[in-house]
Amino acid sequence: MSKLKVKSGKGAGRVTHITPKNAGWSYVGFDLYRLKPGETAKGDTGTSETCLVFVTGKGNATANGESLGVLGERMSPFDGKPWSVYVPQDGSWSVTAETGLELAVCTAPGLGGGLPVRVIAPADLGQEVRGKGTNTRYVTNILPETQPADSLLVVEVITPGGHTSSYPPHKHDQDNLPAESYLEETYYHRLNPPQGFAFQRVYTDDRSLDETMAIEDGDVVLVPKGYHPCAACHGYDLYYLNVMAGPKRTWKFHNAAEHEWLMKA
Known part of the structure; x- marks a missing residue:
């Protein structure tokens, strides 16, 4: 199996644990919790900032000692927009599941910004349509660069079956x-x-990295560099949650030159 693909564990609790150290990079961390009703996930942010994304289910959340109430409403990531919570560095958080809960914990270095805890409600999020024809997909920006954070960029994308996404191929590794x-x-x-x-x-231009992976439900793919397009098979819609971070909090990408014509087709 490719070293870029991480299979989620079985059962409940923390089923995925990606850190800069075990990923072999410097910025992005990603944990996934699957909780049964009454179970709790919690953490201290330390020198990192955190975005909690309620992928599915409901949970009673606190951050920095403040009760945020019961958050979450959708039972499928394909059904509406998510609830999320931003927690700055030197903070703490806790979520106790009210229903079956899938909670994503997205982390990146804090830069001492002194930002407050904030709940990001579905009503705060816009959804945009990108692409045309069989390259159409639906994008929900949870933590875009237009909203305050130190390093994190977080976004959800739904790609209908038979469509491509993150396409034409683009990269952001320079x-x-x-x-x-x-x-x-x-x-x-x-x-x-x-x-x-x-x-x-x-894959990269010189093909020193060139991996093609079959993606199943719950898989995480690491993109340390290079282009990274996706294709959803007929009959199966694809959801993905992206976490991005780097030395500067801005998303400026480069399209693969040989496929640039698709932008005008």
Whole structure:
């Protein structure tokens, strides 16, 4: 199996644990908790900032000792927009499941910004349509660069079955602003129905990295560099949650030159 693909564990509790150290990079961390009603996930942010994303289910949340109430409403990541919570560095958080709960914990270095805890409600989020034809997908920006954070960029994408996404292929692996920014990235994938599969390729221009992976429900793909397009198979919609971070909090990408014509087709 590719070293870029991380399988989620079985059962309850923390089923995925990606850190800069075990990923072999510098910025992005990603944990996934699957909790039964009454179970609790909690953590201290330390020198990192955190974005909690309620992928599915409801939970009673606190952050920095403040009760945030019961958050979450959708029972499927394909059904509406998420609830999320931003927690700055040197903070703490806790979520106790009210229903079955899938909680994503997205982390990146804090920069001492002194930002407050904030709840990000579905009503606060816009959804945009990108692409045309079989390249159409639906994007929900949870923590875009237009909203305050130190390092994190967090976004959800739903790609209908038979469509491509993160396509035409693009990359963001050079600290070369304003043309391109360096951003590490994780993709947390879900399929509907869950027995389906999709594909993701991660590759560089010189093909020193060139991996194509069959993606199943619950897989996480690491994108340390290179282009990273996805394809959803007929009959199976693809959801993914992206976490990005790098030395500068901006998303400036470079399209693969040989596929640039698709932007005008």
